[in-house]
Amino acid sequence: MPPTRRFGYPVFPYTSIDSTMREAAEWAERNAPEGSLIIADEQTAGRGRLGRSWISERGVGLYFSIILRPDIPAASAPVLTLAIGLGVARGIGEVCGRQCDLRWPNDVLLNEKKVSGILVEMESGRDRVRHVIAGVGINVNNSGMPPSLAEIASSLKIETGCEFLLDVVRDHVLAQMERYYGMFLERGAKPVIDAFTRASSYVRGRRVVAENGEQRIQGVTAGLDPSGVLLLERPGGTIEPVLAGSVRPWVDGEI
């Protein structure tokens, strides 16, 4: 049982499922309570951000979605996304004995490689959130990565040389997710933004390319605004928000 008050109660476990995101959305529509955990040993159609897929091989990784019911305006969702990323990074850091980096909005990195991805999907009414599904994938005991991903993605085992019990990783991550979610609900956006800024090497001074579908802009990261949006200083000196999408290091000579 996870050492949490709400996260992980009740648990809906599956041996194989297409995606815990789809299943969680159905449970949410059936009024499953906040904290409900939909977790699978493998996913056959795991979903990533920006329409990508998430490889979800049986037995080596963690694949779960949590139903949240925060009483917040829809406009606060970006900070909630950061809070969830902080929780996952801290939980992984605890079990590995390493500090994870965070790449905005919420990729979790060890040694510059992505070991965990987070997909946050929100249902909202006119302006308030109805529910949020936070989906977390963690590469734990994978011995290798597919060649197309090996330069950018990794697992806890590859980066540390140790194997981890999936239940132990899950429990640490759930406990830290609950902690940062509570921080956001009780104390608001500022402590979350401050914590993210301290935890992430990407928030300030990194040369990055921000990609959102067809659009790509380059610049140097210049902090987060009060709503959790990443700011970029463009080559001409103007500051622009990155409203959606993802960032990656800007390679010399590119664009």
Ligand code: BTN
């Ligand atoms: C990303 O692209 O970085 C986000 C990946 C999110 C993957 C997780 S695995 C559990 C949950 N179910 C899914 O289909 N996706 C998320």
